[in-house]
């Protein structure tokens with residue numbers, strides 16, 4: 001498997017997003033575990049989770065526990081696996097997603113994630129989403145404190161605009177390693193953040209690369225150019241989408257979500273798809 005860099009870690013160029021295995025519509029646990037094992041079998045070493053990926057209430061951390069247990073039960077060498085989690089979003093249990101970016105809350109959330117992941121140091125800890133009630137610098141300050149205290153190996157932010165990315169990197173003393181923003185054929189307004197990450201050498205992790213769990217199946221129908229070029233190359237529109245993202249910049253590490261082995265087995269093949277400048281131009285314009 002081709003690798004890319006997050007901090008000084010080399011990880012698989014395609015990661016696995018854990019959300020579909022833990023929120024509404026999730027499969028039974030056996031299928032989720034099989035999905036994580038299929039990802040590991042295929043050479044994936046980067047997993048994205050969050051304490052908020054659950055049905056809410058007392059289930060907080062459902063996906064962190066699931067990923068940690070699945071990685072532990074795989075049986076192969078997992079020394080190069082990097083698990084990224086996030087704090088700052090909450091699911092009260094009524095289907096909603098709320099925010100808490102207070103430094104004291106983020107520190108407590110990171111401690112709880114540490115325990116659920118069963119590690120002494122979290123691989124990559126990301127501030128999930130800016131909380132309008134809290135100064136962004138204060139929230140990121142908590143992530144810096146976690147880094148300084150050795151509780152987390154790497155620090156990242158998510159759902160950040162270019163000004164917030166620059167501020168976060170400054171507060172972290174140049175130690176911001178990743179930005180996780182929404183990016184897909186349907187959602188391209190994160191191009192400026194992708195370009196900034198490319199310029200700064202910070203990993204860019206596109207979330208919902210297929211347009212999200214509910215719309216992923218329609219990807220090929222919604223974007224004719226993606227399905228046309230995919231058909232010419234004999235791959236799925238999903239694979240073509242990931243190849244397009246990978247070709248945009250060496251800092252891109254897409255994190256497609258999956259809840260069945262066949263989905264992630266298909267997605268990893270994107271690392272072998274080559275696109276010409278002409279094809280890239282058509283996809284960019286589509």
Ligand SMILES: NC(=O)c1ccc[n+]([C@@H]2O[C@H](COP(=O)([O-])OP(=O)(O)OC[C@H]3O[C@@H](n4cnc5c(N)ncnc54)[C@H](OP(=O)(O)O)[C@@H]3O)[C@@H](O)[C@H]2O)c1
Nearest residue numbers: 017018019207208209210211212216257258259260263266
């Ligand atoms: N930072 C944030 O605020 C934020 C927000 C949303 C998501 N995320 C992260 O980003 C990850 C990805 O986003 P997402 O899960 O929302 O949406 P997504 O990746 O756009 O779509 C996920 C769905 O795509 C389907 N799929 C996966 N590979 C496929 C393939 N090769 N062919 C056809 N269908 C395929 C899966 O179906 P099956 O379930 O049937 O396998 C899955 O349910 C999440 O899992 C999460 O880790 C972060």
